[in-house]
Amino acid sequence: MKPTYQLISPTLGELVWNTDPTDELLSIQFAYLTYIQTNFSTTLLEVRQGFTRLSLVWKNSTSQQEFIQLSGTLNLIPEPLPEKIWQVPVCYSPKFGQDLESFARSKSLSTEEVIQLHTQPRYRIHFFGFLPGFFYLNGLSPKLHLPRKSIPSPAVPPGSVAIGGKQTGIYPIQSPGGWHIIGRSPLPFFDRKQDPPVWAKPGEQIQFILINPTQLENWTDEDTKIFLQ
Amino acid sequence: MNLKLGKAQLLRCPPGTSLQDEGRVLGANYGIPRSGAMDLHGYHWANHLLQNPQQVVALEMAQPGLRIKFEEPCLVSLAGAVAFVTVNQAPISNPSIIAMGSEDILEIGKFRAGARLYLCIEGGFQVEKYLGSGSDFVSITTPAKRSTGETLYYISNQPKTVLKAKPKWTTNWFEPEEIQAYPGPDWELLSPAQHSQLLNQPFHISKLSNRMGIQLDELVVNELEDLPTNPVFPGTVQLTPGGKIIVLMRDAGVTGGYPRILQLTEEAQNRLAQKKTGDPINFQLI
Numbered sequence: 001m002k003p004t005y006q007l008i009s010p011t012l013g014e015l016v017w018n019t020d021p022t023d024e025l026l027s028i029q030f031a032y033l034t035y036i037q038t039n040f041s042t043t044l045l046e047v048r049q050g051f052t053r054l055s056l057v058w059k060n061s062t063s064q065q066e067f068i069q070l071s072g073t074l075n076l077i078p079e080p081l082p083e084k085i086w087q088v089p090v091c092y093s094p095k096f097g098q099d100l101e102s103f104a105r106s107k108s109l110s111t112e113e114v115i116q117l118h119t120q121p122r123y124r125i126h127f128f129g130f131l132p133g134f135f136y137l138n139g140l141s142p143k144l145h146l147p148r149k150s151i152p153s154p155a156v157p158p159g160s161v162a163i164g165g166k167q168t169g170i171y172p173i174q175s176p177g178g179w180h181i182i183g184r185s186p187l188p189f190f191d192r193k194q195d196p197p198v199w200a201k202p203g204e205q206i207q208f209i210l211i212n213p214t215q216l217e218n219w220t221d222e223d224t225k226i227f228l229q
Numbered sequence: 230m231n232l233k234l235g236k237a238q239l240l241r242c243p244p245g246t247s248l249q250d251e252g253r254v255l256g257a258n259y260g261i262p263r264s265g266a267m268d269l270h271g272y273h274w275a276n277h278l279l280q281n282p283q284q285v286v287a288l289e290m291a292q293p294g295l296r297i298k299f300e301e302p303c304l305v306s307l308a309g310a311v312a313f314v315t316v317n318q319a320p321i322s323n324p325s326i327i328a329m330g331s332e333d334i335l336e337i338g339k340f341r342a343g344a345r346l347y348l349c350i351e352g353g354f355q356v357e358k359y360l361g362s363g364s365d366f367v368s369i370t371t372p373a374k375r376s377t378g379e380t381l382y383y384i385s386n387q388p389k390t391v392l393k394a395k396p397k398w399t400t401n402w403f404e405p406e407e408i409q410a411y412p413g414p415d416w417e418l419l420s421p422a423q424h425s426q427l428l429n430q431p432f433h434i435s436k437l438s439n440r441m442g443i444q445l446d447e448l449v450v451n452e453l454e455d456l457p458t459n460p461v462f463p464g465t466v467q468l469t470p471g472g473k474i475i476v477l478m479r480d481a482g483v484t485g486g487y488p489r490i491l492q493l494t495e496e497a498q499n500r501l502a503q504k505k506t507g508d509p510i511n512f513q514l515i
Contacts, residue, residue, distance in 0.1 A: 008492050009411045012462070016414075021457055048257050050459030050484050053414070057462070128260030129458060129484025132368050136458055136484070165455060165486075172260075173368045190259070192359060192369055198259050 001028045001078075003054075005071050010061035011045075014053045015071070021051035021138050026126060026203060027078035029054055035076055040067065049127040049202065051136065084204040085122060087227055088170070088185055090161050091216040092118070096184035099149075103163065103180045106146055114182065115210060117141045118161075122205045123168065133172035133190025133198045137206060140168045152178035159185045161208070172198075186211075186219035187227060199228050234355070235301030235385030240334065242377045245291030247440070248354060248370075249347075249479075250284045253362035256369075257483040263463060264364035265479050267291075267440060267502035268345050269495070270402070271309025275349040278306040278326050278396060285353025286363040288375070290346045295337040297348075299329045301385035304351040308398050310343030310503065323395050342400045343503040352384040366480060403503035406431070407513045410497060413466060415456065415488040423449055427490070431509045432474065440480040443501060445510075448472035453488050461485040464493035466512075476501060 001024065003015040015032060017025055032054055036047060043063035048055040058064040092115045094100050104111045123137035130136075140163065148164045156162070156177035161170050164179030171177060172189035190197055200206070239246075249272065252265020266272035266289055276285060288295075293312060299305075307314065307324045314324040315336045321327060329335060337346065356363040359370070367373040375381075419427075426449055435444040451472040461467070465477045467487040476493065477485070478501075491512060493501065504510060 006414055008414060009494070012492065014414060014460070046254050046257060048460035048462075048483055051457035053459040055460035055462070127484065128258065129460075130260060130482040132256070132259055132261045132366075134260050134482075167458075175367075190368055196259065197261075 001025065002075075003028075003032070003071075005068050007064070007068070011058045011064060012055070013058075013064055013068070014055040017052045019052065021126060023081060023124060024078070025052070026124065027081055028076070030079035030081070030203065031076040032074075034079060035074070050129075051126055051138075081124070081203045082201065084200075086200055086204060086206050087209045088187060088206050089211040089215070089227060090119075090183040090185045090208045091211050091213055092161075092183040093213050095213060096216065097161070097182040098153075099162075099180040100182045103146065103182055107144065109143070114144065117144050118163075118168065118182065119208045119210055122207050125200055125202050125204050125206060127202050128198065130169075131172055131175055131190075132192075135169055135189075135200065135206065137168055140166060142166075144168070146180060148178040149180060152176050153181070156181060157184070159187065159189070161185055184216060186216055187224055233301060233385045235299060235303055235383045237300070237350075237354075237381040237383060238298045239375060239377055239379045239381065240296040240298055241294055242375050242379065243290065243292040243294035245439075246295065246375045247289050247365040248286050248356060248375065248381075249289045249364045250286050250353075250362055252364050252479060253360040255360045257460075260483055261360070261369065262366060262480050262483060264362065264366045264369075264440075266345075266347065267479055268309050268347070268403075268499045270499040271343075271345065271503070272347045272349075274398065275306040275308035275347045278308070279304060279349055279351045281349065281351065281353060284361070285349070286356055287350070288348040288354065288381075290337060290348065291344060293337050293339050295348070296334060297336075298332065298334045300332060302331055303329050303383055303385055305329055305335065306349045308347050308349075310340045310346040311398065311400055312340045312346055313338030323397060325396050325398055340505075343403060344505045345502050350383045351386070355382040355384065400503075403500045405500070406509050406511045408497045408501055408510045409494045409513050409515055410466065410491040411494070411515050413489040413491045414459070415453075416490050418453055418488055419468075419490060423451070427512055428514060431511055434504045434506050434508045434510070436506045438506070440478055442475045442477050442481055443504075445474040445476070447474070449474060455486045456488060458484050458486040459489070461489060462492070464495070464498045465489050466491035466493065478502070
């Protein structure tokens, strides 16, 4: 699982793994992240994480060249992933998941089967992207893969739980979106007044828990506190 | 020194107007985009004229029509696009630096060249900063963009003496059609025919362009599937499954799943930010 380094511009490049995203790959990415942040913090402007890349923005081209010289010789030990599992309550109903029924029909499943398949796995958080506080999760059942909608919805409400292609995620803020909306979570997923503004970290896991519409409608801040302990 | 907070009222604020500085770099870990001025060259020049410190907040406009009233005297500068400008309805021949008196109204007319105009003020507009930046973005700043009726705040001193020799802002640098780019991470996945089309054909700026991305009118036939979601940056050029080309700009999300075919230079990003709908561009590989 040794990465190659791809130079993009004099100050931008990325560590490349040409494999599918897995826990094993994430462990190695974490090892590289720790190593880079420990040893190159003075010459590095920014690191961005993706499923199969770590992108590095350097302050100058010399720093990047020095890293390239070194990176081939690195042999890092994978870092253990965190054990924290967050329970995320979700109400799966046509009222809050506008595409739940059409999604089930497209997959020739009942809505109960969709809910069962969606709440069964634990999903690994790999990184945040797309919107502030949007989790990129790995672990969606192949039985729930479905290409994105051809016409995106203009305004998906915050907390919407959705499926797009091979991925599932939660819209942290209102946004246009092309994923199929199957439910709604009452938890907040991005709050700039909190430090950090998101409560979960990459490497931690998410488990979706079924709640009913009455529970969703009567949700309180106290309920949120219980889930986010 | 006795600092006084001045008020600037947005009597009319066209869509696409926001407060911007150089943007924030520390938010990508949480999925927060960089934001910041679309044309950093114009933004920096306007601030340089006022001898402003770095990272002060300016008003970015993507359309004409702004009317702004300053309650207290102040010094303002304009750069980026070139527009017809009036103060209390009297035309200003060179609006690089303008001393505004109490209750004076500045009005921005038609853009003669360029697409994004920066209005800077001595000391910058005063807003709360998040991760070192006052740039507007949904869920980060309230409001997420600026609108008619709002009040902005600035530090009002007696303005410094206005320079006798007025510097002239030129547009020569953004007029050429060449847009320089490095091959993107996924450039090698494209066919020779796609390479040739991208580098030899002119493309035109689509009206479907905003601070997140600038789309181009012409399609490039594309059979590539989506890839695993990986980092993108301002200046990353994406090719969608439908063959659409999107140049990601300052408010783009920090990751994306479409093939990343080119990466624009900083200079090219600034130049592109000044292109109007329908303007032609040519990609040039470095």
